[in-house]
Amino acid sequence: MDLYGLRTRDASSVVTLDTSVTPIRSLKMLQVVGNGTFEQNISIPEIQAQSFVVVDALTDRGANTYSPAAWYSPGTLKLRQPGTATWQVMILSQGGEPFASSGSYGIRTRNNNIATQIDSINNTLSIRYSGAFNLLVAGGGGAPDIVGDVYNAWPAPITTYERPLIFLNGTDYMMVGNFRVIGSPGNWTGFTVSNRAHPNHGSIWTQPMRIKWFCASYQADTSPIGQYGVSVKDANSNRLFASTMNIALLNNQPTANAFVTAGAPITGTGYYASSQQMAWTGNWADYVLANALFSVTNVVQTTQPYRVNFGGFLPGNRGTLQMYCENFDGINAVLANGRTTFAARPMRPI
Template structure:
């Protein structure tokens, strides 16, 4: 079978980039600011194409995160108030751009690879794992704060992806640090489904930048300023699965406790235990319903990885909607850590 594309290997013969089997999606980032008390607000963003997937995250870590939907050229936010939000536009088939003059673009059937000066790829910056949940009678890990081995110095927040090795639900994700000095993140266990869960959270933090060194075996790409935009010693974080605009829909059994009514939402997942979900955009901030803010736990309630489970709190059953407007995608590393 004929193959068309580019392949690089390191000194040990490990493939570091293979455009014939690996689809790399590009990204464009911008920001929008809410215009006040209007419930549904719309923002013209011409970079959103028919093939785009949009991720919305709070600029202020842990701040309220509105529901988000989009159509070609337009972003919709529900109750953004006057908050400012990061908007990352990821492309399924690349983003040709008049200013994309430096980089690499290949196509092999449905596999499209684009890395250039206008559209950056997501690369691994830090990673780790920790245990949460019920450890035994009178002992549980409810909250964890992770400190990176060294701060991540990008202006934009890193994308932090989580994976659980067994059933568990997490929420209250908050980045630590500030622009140019991201020091880690915090996370909490939500025992609303089961207070006897114990699970390992594996995490990876990615940035839209390049920090690897070329060494003797590598392909390196630079932009018009001479800055490195990619080197094949970088480990790419790949979007594995391309959810549509409204995949998180009401499904499963709702839960009630003395304080809140928890509406159940689910979205189709990849059925693979290798895939991580994006914490920043699904549990990176609470919903705001016009008067109160409510948490949004997410995770897996059993061994079935064909769906990702989420809940949204409200004062009563009447507040559940058709979909919850949280935007995320499945991701995995191009090569093992």
């Protein structure tokens, strides 16, 4: 099989960029404004059949930071209860769409059916920060295990207008919620997430959840690039991309793009959490995007306007992404269906 594209290595012969195996997703970012209706349809021609769309908040509302439920089809984005806020819309390509006409500075490669484009419009999603933490329910463990919420502060803020994307992966069981990114446009400083382990999931719920994470952004890395690889600049010599960046691989995706009502709900006196599931990749190396999935849902017409979404992976299972949504009266439970998410992993170990 003939290969067409680009491959670079560093001084240690480690591959830093390979367009034969890594589709660098083209990206378009824009803002949309809610019109206050229950459901709002927005025409966005750039959404194509192979696109991923993520709708994210631009403001930090504390514990009530939410992203609206979103559905999309070619050319159209549907938001449920967007209010009158401004929302960030990110359109990511799977690499099969035609090249976009977006300027004279950058890289275009075609490798069989993979189209890679890097320029000032089609930015690359690269990993800026990463780490790991342990979450534990009250009454067990000790340092460095964390009971309740965890806050990860970054060494320096992410200065993009849009929120950076946070990806999570558990070594096994992972059940988290109340997610939010801390900061504001141009000054994102960290993220927080809470432990939502539950006894319905077996004895493992009392054990530490060992969770890895990385923060991916479209902010170009300005650190020295050395003598090996490739660097892309725009007409004003601003760096758009360098192969020293650790790219977030986006080429291993679940076959489904929606949740269905399945699995046992979590119930109790005055408590109900509906259960939804979506087929996942089956690969333990894949992280899940947390931004719009594990934040709360806004239901403005009820006495419980903000409802917690929580979920992750059940013990020993990477074939299913498990989600719950709290609704204390158990009536008209909100579903996770339509919440936008996708899988990613680092190109190089972190």
